[in-house]
Amino acid sequence: MSISLLNFGMLAGLLGVTIPVLVHLLNRRRFDVVPWGAMQFLQLGERTRQRIKLSDLLLLLLRMSLVALLVFAFTRPFVKGSTWIRSLHPEPVDLVLIIDGSYSMGWTGEPQTPHARAIQVCHEILDDLTSVDRVAIIDARSRPFLMTPAPLTDTANARLELEKIQRPDGSANLVSALTQACQLLTQSFSTRREILVLTDKQQSSWKLAESAQWNEMLRLRHAAAVPIQITALDVGLPLMEQLENFQVEQLQLSRELAVVQTPVTATTRVKYVGPLEETSCELFWSVDGQQLSRETRSLQLRRGEQTVVQFTTRFSDPGSHVITASVTPDSLPGDDTATSIVQILGEIPALIAINGGDPAQPIPSGANHTPGTEYYLKLAFGNPDLGKVWVKASVRDLSTLDTPLLQNYRILFLTGNVPADFNWQPLTEFLIQGGAIVVLPAAASRVESWQAFTDWQWNGQVVPPLLFSERVEHAEQVEPEKLDSSSLSGAWLDRIKQTSDSDLADALFRLYWRLKPAPLLPAPADSSTANEPAVLSPVTIDARLQSGEPLFARRFVGRGQVLISAVPWDGEQNDLVRLRSFVPFVHELVFGLTRTTSSRNVELGQPLLVSQLPCQPLVIPVIGPDGGQETAQRSGSGEQIRWILAPPRLSGIYRFQPDCRVDNKGIPGETDMPFSVHASREESQLVRLTAEESQHLAQSYGLRWKQDSRAMLADLASTSTGIEIWPLLLFVVTAMLLLELLLTRKLVQGGHAQIDLP
Template sequence: MSFGVLNSLMLLGLVAVMLPVIAHLLSKRRYDVVYWGAMRFLELGRRTRQRIRIQDLLLLFLRMAMIACVALALARPWGSGALVGGLAESVARDVVFVIDGSTSMAWQEDGITPHQQAIQSVHESLEELGGADSVSIIDARRTPRLVVGPVTGDWKPIRDALATLPEPSGMSNIPAAVAEAIKLLAKGTHVAREVIVLADDQRFPWQSDNVYAWERVDDRLRQSEIRPVIRSVTVGPQGKNRVNVSVGPIELSRELTVPEFPVRIRAQISQSGETAVQKRVRLEIGGKRLDEKSTEVHLLPQGESTVEFEHVFASEGSFLVSVVVEDDPLPQDNRSEAVIVVSSGIPVLLVDGDARLDETNSETFFAKSVFASSGKRSPWVRATVIRPSEWNDSILEKTRVVFLANIPRLSLEQWAALGEFIANGGGVVIAPGDRIEPDHWNALVDEDSQPLLPAELTSIEQDQQQPDAEAISISSDSLEDSWLRRFRKETGVDFWQTRFAKWWKLAPRETTTGGDEEVTGNPESETGLRVTAEVLGSLSNGDPLLVSRDLGQGSIVLLAVPLDADWSTWPAKNDFVPFLHEMVFHLTSTGVRRNLEVGEPLFISLDDEDKLQDFVVSGPGVEKGRLREVFQRGLRLGEFGETEIPGRYEVRLANNATETEHYVVREDGQESDLRSLQESDWQLLAADDRIERATDPSEALALKAENQPRAELWWLLLGIVVVMLIGEVALTRKMVQEGHAALEELEAVAV
């Protein structure tokens, strides 16, 4: 048995119980005492005087008790246990329904999905709840979504929200959703509080082995003044070994490309069945199936296979690409999507640190030749060559990538402009040679006082060319990044066969973290981003060949060799041409991203004349979303942050549906694991009476005596107040009829 109150602040009203005492003491001082000897013959007897005092004290007690009961009633006390069990059936409740929104809830069987069953169950539960009950809805996703809150007794917004609940997709975090429901119930107004979880029997969302996730739930339960009851209702197929074929996240060779340049699209196909299957996988562009881009995959039991397509885009724009496998009972993970942006020729600036009259001996000769020969109808890359002395403030305005070829040093003004260029999404490639001043370059820092270069230039190394030793070349196994994988030994032509006579020994910087300021509408605001130094490729002796780091929205790539043929056979290799193009495309993909993670805001670049109200965002659970204006390092952007649900998002002009920018919020594919909860998992979940299992919502809503039901007691206290009020009136009337008032006056005069 336990007791408590809902409005504890009302207990301050108990101070008012002193008012009758104060009034009684003040009434005793109404008379002046006159000593008159003749009046002593009228003195009351001892017994009469004692009776009067008892009646006074009883009246005082009644008045104090009435005030105390009123204060307690306003505090809304409640009790639980056998004594109040009979009062619980009519008690109003606060109920939070947690609906699992993960991909597995889209399993189709008998014409209905578990997600649809869960929604239908909530509708049926609303019919069973009383008019005084309050309800809220939480959509369990990776981050819980409060669909309707706080708890409300109006069923209309509840039913409207259920009708527009987004389709299940991605993963869900049931412990986080339950913790959010408990937090929501802490603001409830009723003593009976329940959390009802509607989910299938998939094990993954429950995280039964995640001690820390459930410890957070237990902490919320311990902190609750009124501990809610948590019940789980399983919807959909139970105890079945569901066979599922899924498509993993798409991996692109580049997210930004140009017309006529091939893009490779890779994805992993997996299956959870115990028998081998044959499945057809196809490629779709903009929702249209390409019959010539399809393949058959053979999947072993619990096996996986990788498919790769190559596609050439003929025009500019943003394109939605999809890898699709044949349908099965879970269509949500039979498709994986990504966005590729096709742009016109990319402007590149080549800064030559050793320009010669004979261009063939210049540092940038080979790079310029590579870019000039690209594209059949228009160049993929538009390259401009300048000397360091020709640098000016406007040179970077129409440039996407800058190559710094063996430049001894740059002025502080040039580096300031270059740092802003990188932070705004530009890319920089540094190709050092024998003319650079390493101390100058190593001392450069960014605006957060972090080393600017991703690696330190330590010394120039040279191949000793021992007779029995192999020449220094490129380690094929080190080319792991997506844009470099095509140059590995098994897929490339001759990139890995490059021979190096000299190279700069690079010492990668340690990873550090920049500022953590929030992006706001202030143009001066800057976002602190994580600074990473990553080795993208190595030489055969283990020395780094390419080291990269992010700075703001852009990236810096530091090479160990120059771009000419002085130190290596690189320019003579067939793969040198596609390598430079791939590096340019890779660096231009770092600006505004189109393929996002769950919860990562999407951005769109805005011109000065663009108005926010002209843009509309649509996507899972979003019909007419609006952008928020932000500034990042001087760039005007539109931001949309409601990307908690995986899927396809679109930004378009409100009056022009044809101009659409595509975005995709991707999941990691873990939700395709359909293994069921076992009895051992339920034992962990139900520890310390944390969760109860119910077969259906009706059982979950049933309040039973053995579950220690709670009942509010305020009405009982008000009944006691009425009884005491009647008693106070009766006692006062009796005292008046017995002449108590006159006797008080005589007693005062006699004294």
């Protein structure tokens, strides 16, 4: 507690303290003493004389104190820094509590985790606040989550929300949380505004390199009418940096969508961080919650190095399956487990679009008929009426392509020429939602036949990765083109590269198309998609001819992919379709390009989306990794309906449970749709802020560091303006006046005066 004065000039009135002294001295003037005989009988006893002397001194001191207190009251003193003073004169405080939610806060090296310690401190602070104070709680993760009703609420509601806070997971962006806290406090009307950050002081959470974010926070802080104080408390321990930690990286799948009895490979990396130069651990693989003991791997790890581990399996049942890789739990459990979802279909529905002809009629063959691309594709995929197939192909005319039809398929083969008035919108929507399109030219096509592709646009950009620019045809005496096997780079070609007996490199091409980049077109000013994020990725050349010309070009469009081939697949001027590798080549193309309609493996902080369900419920219940139930809301209308779950805060498996039990023409009506949410491994190696970095935060951004919760509580107990105590002093002066009156009256009634005898 401290005392300050508002009117220092009034202290000059303390000179008035000398007035009672002067009066006392004047009253002690000497009297003429006349001795007479009976005087000896009137002399006071020594004891009575001392009592009278003491009373005079007390009266003098009382009068001096009266003057001093009166002058002190006129200086308008005020006190601050005491909890009981705040209770007598509560000044509203608007407080934002920021709790670090990164997974390092879940460190179990002590009986109490840093996250639990932070929550305990928050309860202590809430207990210390008054009824007029308002609070907000921010759970700082990769993006901040405001847990309390915006902008601020009372302490009772804050305490209830604090009990609902989820376990720490993923990374934290504290500067983003500070920015949101400043935004909340700019809406405040209190004369005191505080931000308290509870963190384990990990370097990665403070984003020191993100100067733009820090400058935005400073701008908001300085724009506030009342200064905003920022205080941070370290709830971690220095020995956290000495932990022994095994980290499992995110699983990479060879394919997220496959058919039954096809191999699926999951790849991960295991890293060790700790005091030992070399150590060992066991990696466990599980499928759908069942641990596969035969797949347990014993790993020898050196400090700081990563070991790549692969696991290959086949699934006999259609549906979504969960693959899990985990190590023995350590003191930092946030990175001990990685999961991924693979969706297994009985067969992949494929659509072959042709221009003209009757798709309902069987494809003719014979000496007088040259089969087209659709013939060789259906021949490669097999006849589903004669046996089990992995890809079930159907043939339709281009004019019948629309959104409802395309929703029944995962991949579209666009063969032959395209009419100039073709409607590209259904194909674009098909790609964005996860479909795949393969563009195949015909041997008889001309340059004019492909002019319509320039009209296939999305937000001012041409959708195909490259366009057909020039038809190149070699004469018989000219050496035909061949595939450059060293140029194979697409992931869907990996198995072809790894197959030693593949004859794909022996294919001869006497006819091919030169491919050129599409022109960049300006986006229309009134485009409805002008504000939408870009959905077109850069172009990837998956394979080239030996001349260097692109053979296969590919790009992502939304969640889907579009691939363009420079050679026809109709058996004209090349022998690609006659190679024994053509069948596995086409199947690998389908497996590599097709994707699930909803991304089942997402990063923490991204929303979870479900689309193309056989039913249309208003909401879908979702079971989170902690067993809690959430709700995915329906959005959009017509063919654009989807269900969205707000970005989750925990990694793990989320299970959508729509009540859709009827299949929709090849799309399973799943009643349990798992999603895997992966958290960043940014804090697998703990590095705390150095003293220089802490000092930088204090000097550049006004961050005050506190050593413990008691220091924070003491700082919170202080008030910005204090409470004036001059009314209390005037009350004391009045009481002292009454006391002075009583003492004076007692002396007068005693009838004695003390004089000094000669």
